[in-house]
Amino acid sequence: MSEQSHVERSSAPAGQDDAPGASAVDAERKAAIDADVDAILDEIDTVLEENSEEFVKSFVQKGGQ
């Protein structure tokens, strides 16, 4: 990565910095997401349209711009 991008990057908001260790942050973030994904799916199960086949089939739109 060029010097330039390091210089610009220093103005990145805290927590979004790409300094060494960022991939650890990503991994941590991903692990947290994985842990939460089951909970999210459980919730989505409860809000997802009940008859998904009928719902998908009847979602018909007219063309627009």
Next chain:
Amino acid sequence: MSVHRIMGIETEYGVTVPGHPTRNAMVTSTLVVNAYAHQVLAGARSRPRWDYDEESPLRDARGFDMSRAEADPSQLTDDDIGLANVILTNGARLYVDHAHPEYSTPEVTNPRDAVLWDRAGMEVMREASRLASEISDAPVLLYKNNTDNKGASYGCHENYLMRRSTPFADIVRWLTPFFITRQVFTGAGRLGVGQDGRQLQYQLSQRADFFEVEVGLETTLKRPIINTRDEPHADPERYRRLHVIVGDANLSDTATYLKLGTTALMLSMIEDGFLAGHDLMPAHPVREMHAVSHDVTLGHQLELNGRRLTALQVQRELWLLASKYCAGRWGHQLDEQTSDVLARWDDMLNRLERDPMACVAEIDWVAKLAILDGYRARDGLDWNAHRLQAVDLQYADIRPDRGLAARLEERGRLVRMFDDEQVRRAVHEPPGDTRAYFRGESLRRYPDAVAAASWDSVVFDIPGQPHLMRVPTLEPTRGTRQHVEQLLDSCATAADLVAALGNTPASA
């Protein structure tokens, strides 16, 4: 100019009445708009109509007009055929366009405000759908997406005011590669490839497959990557309005923010001639636009004039040029928001390079893919499972309790840029730094006296006066809080205002 310029977003929402698939979409959309207008404009004597005087949708930025005989009827939007079409006190326009309810944000001066007033539009649509459902025999549901996966597409358009003097060829040369590759962070995700979505495969963009030509005037058929519609709604000698139709409707605030912010930076570089001598134009733009969208590994290489680069590499080159441009032009004086857009653009590209899943809280196509992958892993579903197709659609359901993007936001899994209170205010209040302020405030203060309005006019109907009084607002940067608040404060009635304006040399 940086990321600051006059801009706005117009979004056509998908509309459906579950259990009544054959119900006329134009009628339902009209019900949605009228239900809202009836409630919020209850105080107005008669609903202010849209003033079409300055609209010319067949004007082409390349310098010629299409004749009406050549035009497809769906291209004609200025024939008021009695469809609902109202102005809101936040300066926005809420109306029916091509069988969809549509919300156009008021003119704003920067990407952050565009996100806020776009969110306000979603809030307006939520309320409109709730009210329409109450007076209908079945719920009326709205979706912030761009296709039904059965061949129909509807748009989310961006508008940017540009200098008239900038050669249109420069815009085409530079925005084409930018638009093709920005999909990596603007894509809203779609389960289905091809206009009718027949191939059940996941892709980055809702819209990509609906683009068939490189440059053109149409928006409803043979859609072009660069749209040439040229209605500036402002002094045409000075300005052109760039009408961008390639974008997806985003649920993620960050995606909307970066979409507008990076595009504004590109326009700034193009206007300043900074990109002369560089070439990133692909040999086959339309084909590349589809190919980039179809490859969720982001590994597709575009053919550019002898080079082969991935979409991320093209974006990286553009980012480098943008950061050089800003450093050279403003140095340490660079404004906060432009600096923020540059930093976040950089950060997003870095994370996409490492692992797109690192952007799951900011990029719509990644957030949606994470849910789909979760389902596939947990329940062993194939891509053709109806439940996965339902997830694709319901991600964009705007109801807070049923929309999947809304559920992710609630859990903090999709980043929001504004809290509920800020959004609620933007539903009613116009931005203070464009002519939308004069439009919105006129409507709020003198609801009985505003007969019509449009982007470039407010028409007053003063009791006792034989004629309507049209106040032109041709300059988008005038009519701001700074320009007219004092004047409005000093006028108790619209009659006072019109009298005061008649005695002032400059219009609002």
